[in-house]
Amino acid sequence: MVWFLSLPSVTLDWYRPAHVAPRLLDVFPKLTPMATIQPIAGENEQHPDVALVERVRGGDVSAYDTLVRKYDRQIFRIAQHITQNREDAEDVMQDAFLKAYEKLEQFQGNSKFYTWLVRIAVNESLMRLRKRRTGRMVSIDEDVETEEGSVPRDLADWAPDPEQNYTQSELADILRKTIQGLPQGFRVVFVLRDVEGLSTEETAETLGLSVPAVKSRLLRARLQLRERLTRYFRSKKGPKEMGVEK
């Protein structure tokens, strides 16, 4: 039986209440924190990038060297996810860092340097795509409205440690193929928010989307990836009867 999930846009426009619950680790373990994320600086604490940016502005090129090494892997990854092309990703990485260097005077410091850099890289990636697909408009809005809110669901449970059935390179292939199949507008949101660790607000700002739009796309991206991965990760014990009431 196929179970349809309706996602009326109204239910996705929920807001986050001010009185957010304290963490209850027993029922819902929190996702492991990402390695790339900096601890959020307090009101009076300065993000370490701010000092580096100041040094670059003062003519210290070696400080820029430090910034490039700090974020090059992330920028390369984001460029690959958007362009889906290795050469383009190399070009985007170079261009993004050079552009950021040129425009450093314009960097306001009211957003994080990393977020600002990601925005430049996303724009460079989209420009690169446009060049490749001449005559076709490319934007992050592409293909997202085709889903109409209904996603057929494959409810098979996964094996306990599904990655262990594959070698590292097989697994990387599966993960690449699966995420490449997502519409661009979902993929970018998932990558920035869940893989690269931007907040919902930063993702919205970077992509020029509203916060509810980011939330809506994030949910759909997560559910679609989950469903696509089920093909590879389903429990080998045979399909589980899920007891869907007719």
Added chain:
Amino acid sequence: MTCTEFLAQLDDLLDDAVTVEMRADLKEHLRGCEHCEVTLNTTRKTIEIYRSHEIYALPTDLRERLHAAIMARCKKGC
């Protein structure tokens, strides 16, 4: 709570951003709904798997080459 209502809260649940009352309701729904339990667990696993596996690694030689190219241009004032 229906499954649709549960799924509307899924992201906030995964991001640890639901109220105490909502969390209790969600937990209550999970007790009687294997679908949503599977969805929750496998969605969480999906995010973890993408976070923990490098699918577009930047090889060291390429990294050094790109890095040298960037810094050479920066030293010239771009």
